[in-house]
Amino acid sequence: LMFFVVKALITVSETLKPSPALTSVGSAVGSIEDQQWYHGMLPREDINRLLKEDGEFLVRVTEPTPSSGMRTVISTRWNGRHYHFIVGHCKGMYYVEKETFPDVVALVEYYHRQKKPLTEATGAKLLSPVKRQKWELRHEWIKLDRQLGEGAFGGVFAGTLTTGFTTRKVAVKVNKGKAVEKEVIEEMCKEAAIMRIFRHPNVVKFYGIAVEREPVMLVMELVEGGSLDIVLRTKKEELTVQDLTNFALGAAKGLEYLHSKNCIHRDVAARNCLVSGKEDVNQRLPIRWIAPEVLETMLYSTKSDVYSFGILLWEIFSEGNVPYGKMTLAEVKTQIRSRQFVFNGKFHVTISDYYAEGVRC
Template structure:
């Protein structure tokens, strides 16, 4: 069953016209046969801030949907003379059809059976402000159609947050392949328009971040459907679930070797994010997922931002994961950086080596923030390997600049795995107990396997147990 929405009636305005509502955005035909969502210049509910950066030259244009006035409107956005950005909203009359609102009271008003016909007509005209529609901005491949997604709202739920619900779904890609995926669906609470808009905007921001990310240790992003509310983000399905749950379930069955493998893959994923100038800001074991190949994937980019965006945004309005926050982020003007993500990773190390426990589970938030700012922190669990304790001690420094980076930490954890893997077969890793998960190698990429072989040979002559099938 495909996720469905409650139908919304068209809002009436003067002259028997109406603003196009969500249910009419997707598949809107009027008396014509052309659909907006089939046009490569239609960008659905793409934010205005994105459009400003896309329309660079005079004559660049696209069509999008906006809800900035509390209702949904179809808008032609174009770059005009002197770099001005022009927006022309499309109105609708039940009797006459679609028209440009700017001409509504003019003798020049023209009506069209569908919005596509209207846009095609004005592509050959000069619009008010001497704006021309010369160069259509093509929709990126990650802006997908709602019709490509099918899910069961009654039986497919995987998880739930304040602003979105995660479901298992079927996704049909652009070459007609159907695959199982996870989708994050914005909660459309019509009783609270502000929350509804925030949920939509947050998912669109998350999608924009994810569109830059392709890496073995970052959850794969297929696209976002925003041609019709609710907004739906489509991503890789990780049958192993959250690392935090696996740690609690398997507890002492997980060896230090496997825990170090988790740490190595988290470091690799985060190092990649930082190479793309993206700060995660919510790194925790709950946001590290186990893929069908038993590989750790960094997920949940709802709070993530490009480094260039952080200066313009206050984080205090968000529900912050306090126990994972660095001291420089718990001040009046918080400073987020790669090094604040590194601090969060030290808390993840606590989670991993305490089998899923959280630091200070019952502490009052104000006291917790005070202790973090004073660097008066919890102790790592007994039995934690010394090299991990050394890593934690290097991270928990007040000055962010003296903390290590993820590239350096990845090497440390990788070397530990290389030195100890000969005594552990891959098939005995606890991730292989999870239904739908099968890990075949310690190191998944060719480059990793080649470098691990050379390092392994330099450390030990006894590599007879470390075969291609079981040890790499």
């Protein structure tokens, strides 16, 4: 998905490295992934949003690097500032400043129960754990079945999500490969942050994201009908003008809703619409669909989305033909910049009004 990214919360943050350890303290029960205060690879931007009051804390891990792998971080807010303490590891023991512990759970529970500052310099205390949010899913809740598609980020799979006594069919976006890059995690988490505020029948429903370990998984509603561009090409003999009109109306409703939430889609096209079993179109949230001003300025707006919607109308009523036909991308760019929009193709029966509306967009 490509959305317009809203402004991030601006906070004062510090990352503090551990001091040498001194005193050893006993172990605690349970793995780190079982703790409600553990948030996996959730990016710092999301972490800072979750820490709202002084004394609130959580534990996360950094994305792996070739030199150091993953590193455990205790994030907390104290005196209005966000601190991120890197947990040191030496000879099988973990520490932040003075005491050492056999595991991270024991370290966190000790400072939480004793109400002792993590470091003398900051005075920061672990008073109130921030629990995992409803949209932070456990990997064991997700089961992958068949693969639906693949892109630069990785694959999309049909699967199931089981939470409590409820199991539902879902679509799962899984990052590619074993190594998780910082940019991939941040992009998927940004996508999740935006999707979770949307509630509309023509926008794909978001269930959550699993970031406690690799691979990162983004879980969404499974729309059984497939992508609109495939439906238009493979079922063109079966589709009526009413069907095509419903597709256009569903996409328009979804786009109107996104714009009402001050969200710009930036990639409105038939390939990014899904057809449900009821023949509704769900917005799933480049050059052939892009507005002239975007090519010139690389700035998106609701108006550029409406332009792309006009191209989508043409796709729908031309039985899924590719905009600008067999032109090369260079030729397409020339056409767009010169405002010469020539679309050749067979249109579905009497759709002159719809074609005119598409050109007007």
